[in-house]
Amino acid sequence: MNRLTTSWGELELARFPEDPRDPLRAWDAADEYLLRHLGTPTGSVVIVGDRWGALTTALAALDPAQISDSHLAQEATRANLKRNGAASARLLSTQDAPPERVDTLLIRVPKSLALLEDQLHRLAPALHPETVVVGAGMVKEIHTSTLRLFETIIGPTRTTLAEKKARLILARVDPALERPPNPWPLSYDLPEGIGPVSGRRVLNHAGVFCADRLDIGTRFFLRHLPATSGPVTVADLGCGNGVVGLSAALANPAADVLYLDESHQALASARANAGGAGRFVLGDGLSEVAPGSLDLVLNNPPFHTHQATTDRTAWRMFTGARRALRAGGELWVIGNRHLGYHVKLRRLFGNCEVAASDPKFVVLRAVKR
Ligand SMILES: C[S@@+](CC[C@H](N)C(=O)[O-])C[C@H]1O[C@@H](n2cnc3c(N)ncnc32)[C@H](O)[C@@H]1O
Secondary structure, three states: EEEEEEEOOEEEEOOOOOOOOOOOOOOOOOHHHHHHHHHHHOEEEEEEOOOHHHHHHHHHHHHOOOEEEHHHHHHHHHHHHHHHHOOOOOEEEEEOOOOOOOOEEEEEOOOOOOHHHHHHHHHHOOOOOOEEEEEEEEHHHHHHHHHHHHHHHOEEEEEOOOEEEEEEEEEOOOOOOOOOOOOEEEEOOOOOOOOOHHHEEEEEOOOEEEEEEEEHHHHHHHHHOOOOOOOEEEEEEOOOHHHHHHHHHHOOOOOOEEEEEEEHHHHHHHHHOOOOOEEEEEEOOOOOOOOOEEEEEEEEEEEOOEEOOOOOOHHHHHHHHHHHEEEEEEEEEEEEEOOOHHHHHHHHOOOOOOOEOOEEEEEEEEEEO
C-alpha cells in the first residue's frame, strides 16, 4: 500500500490482487503529471485505461466514467475507491457502449497501440470542439505512431515537456476531420498444420494477444496439445482469442471447455471464435473456478502485465491450476525455454516433464498427484 498526494487529497492505493510483498506502486509519474496538469474538469469526465484506478479514485468526486479492458484494473479501482471512502465511479469495459457525450477525456496510453486506436475511434463521436483531451504516458510508452493516432482520429496534437520521464499528449478535437475507418475487430485465417483449428477464420478485438497473426508459441502449442476423450472439463487459462480452447473443443466435442481471461476484449474474441459454445469466465486466473473441478488446464502464460515484466502472474496461474485440478488432472504449459517454468512447476506439483520442445519453446506437463 502506498500514499499518493494530489490536489484532490491524499490517497492510499494498492494494486490488485493486493500483495503486501508487492514493491510496485499503484500509480506512476504519468498519473501524477496528468493530475497536476488538470484544472478542475467539468461536465462528463471519462478516464480510459487507468492502470490501477489512481486517476479514477483521485477524481471520484467528479463522478467519472472509467473505461478499461482489464478486470484486474477494474477490481483495483473498486478496492481503491472503497479504501479511500470515495464516491463510486461508473466502471465500463471496452466492450460496453461508451458515454454519449464526453467533456473531458483522460487517456492513460495503453501498451497496445491497437487498443488505443479502437478506443479513440469508439469515443470520437462523443467528443465536441470544447472537449478537453489529455493523454498521459511514460516517455518510453509514447511513440510517433501514438501521436499519429490522436492526430488522425481526434485532431491537432502536441506533447508537453517530459517531467520525471512522463509526458502528456494534448489533442484538440477537429469536428471536420475525416477519420479513417476503425479497423477493429480484425479477422485473419489461421495457417494449416495446427490441428482442428487449421485454416479457420478468427476474429480479434483490439489489444488481444496475437490479434493480427498467430503467435509462434501458440502455433507450437496447438501442434502439441494433449488428446482428450469423453466428458472432460478443460480450461483455456489466459485464453486470448480462444484458439487453444477451441482446438480442444473441436478435437473432443464431449469436452466442457472454459475460456478464462482478465481481458474483456479477449473474452469477447474467444466467445465469437467459439460461436458462443463453452463457458466464458472473466477473472483473475482460475479464481472463479471451483477446487478439484478440472481435468486439464492449457496455459500460455503472460509475462508482461501492465508494462511490468514479471512471472508473478504465471506463478499465480500455476498455483491456481493446482488448486482447480482434480487429482490426476494435468496442467500443460507452453513457454519460451529461457523462462524456466519447469523449475516452478516441479516445485509446485512435485513433477514436470517436457511434452514437446524446439530450440525456442517447450511444452511442459505437470500432473496433480
Ligand atoms: C500469452 S497470452 C495467451 C493467449 C492465448 N491463450 C494464446 O496462446 O494465444 C496470455 C493471456 O493471459 C491473459 N491474462 C493476463 N493476466 C491474466 C490474469 N491475471 N488472469 C487471467 N488471464 C490473464 C492475457 O489477457 C492474455 O490473453
